[in-house]
Amino acid sequence: MSTLAPPVPGGKAxxxxxxxxxxxxxxxxxxxxxxxxxxxxxxAGGGPTPNAQARTDIPADYLRLYQAAGEKFNLDWAFLASIxxxxxxxxxxPGIADVNSSGCVGPMQLGVGGACGDYFGRNxxxxxxxxxxxxxxxxxxxxxxxxxLRREKGAPPIGGSEEQYRRAACNYYGACTYLVPYADQVxxxxxxxxx
Amino acid sequence: xxxxxxxxxxxxxxxRWLLAAxxxxxxxxxxxxxxxxxxxxxxxxxxxTEIGSAPSPVIEATxxxxxxxxxxDARPTARRFVNSYLAFIYGRAEAxxxxxxxxxxRRELAASRPRVPPALRQRRPRIVDLRLTQQTRDAVLAxxxxxxxxxxxxxxxxxxxxxxxxxxVVSRLANx
Numbered sequence: 001m002s003t004l005a006p007p008v009p010g011g012k013a014x015x016x017x018x019x020x021x022x023x024x025x026x027x028x029x030x031x032x033x034x035x036x037x038x039x040x041x042x043x044a045g046g047g048p049t050p051n052a053q054a055r056t057d058i059p060a061d062y063l064r065l066y067q068a069a070g071e072k073f074n075l076d077w078a079f080l081a082s083i084x085x086x087x088x089x090x091x092x093x094p095g096i097a098d099v100n101s102s103g104c105v106g107p108m109q110l111g112v113g114g115a116c117g118d119y120f121g122r123n124x125x126x127x128x129x130x131x132x133x134x135x136x137x138x139x140x141x142x143x144x145x146x147x148x149l150r151r152e153k154g155a156p157p158i159g160g161s162e163e164q165y166r167r168a169a170c171n172y173y174g175a176c177t178y179l180v181p182y183a184d185q186v187x188x189x190x191x192x193x194x195x
Numbered sequence: 196x197x198x199x200x201x202x203x204x205x206x207x208x209x210x211r212w213l214l215a216a217x218x219x220x221x222x223x224x225x226x227x228x229x230x231x232x233x234x235x236x237x238x239x240x241x242x243x244t245e246i247g248s249a250p251s252p253v254i255e256a257t258x259x260x261x262x263x264x265x266x267x268d269a270r271p272t273a274r275r276f277v278n279s280y281l282a283f284i285y286g287r288a289e290a291x292x293x294x295x296x297x298x299x300x301r302r303e304l305a306a307s308r309p310r311v312p313p314a315l316r317q318r319r320p321r322i323v324d325l326r327l328t329q330q331t332r333d334a335v336l337a338x339x340x341x342x343x344x345x346x347x348x349x350x351x352x353x354x355x356x357x358x359x360x361x362x363x364v365v366s367r368l369a370n371x
Binding site for chain 2 (some may be wrong): 083085086087088089094095096100102104109115116173174175177179180181183184185188189192
């Protein structure tokens, strides 16, 4: 008595095996594509993975700081980065090292007195761990801005609603007024970054 | 395993259609996985040139046909107002430099002067569209679309009233 099974009529088992092999191949390709796609990207912290728009628009050192601060304070980094763009074009605007007439200074235009208030004094953070606190230093400024946004400006944790973030942008600016489109521009840019 | 062994024993000619199907499925799967990475992360997002220093796509400045004959003469005042107002909110002018407004509006603007971030000072806003809609015989609602090279064109909405002299003046800024 033969132990071999009779040949399968029409080769149906062969088709099944072929399809199974194909599916397995697709799964392996998918895993490889995911790995390859993430090589070279900065670690995503505090929000979405930076998209091409964010990587093009934001200097790499600033992008890392926005992500690290977002992660530390549970704040969407794209929103934080958008405020950085709105205030100083990520530190590229001229004159940010000087305290302006309202009392704001640095890449995040943090208040150090006057009409801008003492935002820096209330929320100061040593973002780069150098033992000094300086609102002109990008790391200190970004970490301080992030802390203040969460502590006193009403920014929600990561995953919060657009409306909550819009209100936080208004609070950061100092007003939610029809006079200027500050909050609208912050939200629109954050979305462009992947918010 | 037995079925596989049987299948492998068959002449190549009999397996050809199955191999073709296998190649097709694998090729299709690879295409589906790889194709999205060959294009942008999200085609719906604006391209990098739409943010930052490069100007964003703009609506061409138009003279809409919807302007009524009675309200159309408010257009020069509306345009003059928006240009001076933009200079004000981008930190290049004072409230007293704003043209074509009532004293009350000028006082309101002077009292609520917005903070001007350094990044905003660098932008060059321009009117890309100005639409007027007659509200009453002596009142026109105006909507100016402004492009400052940033992420989005935004509106400025205001009302013009006609004075007894016939001159138009901005009497109110819309507040959302």
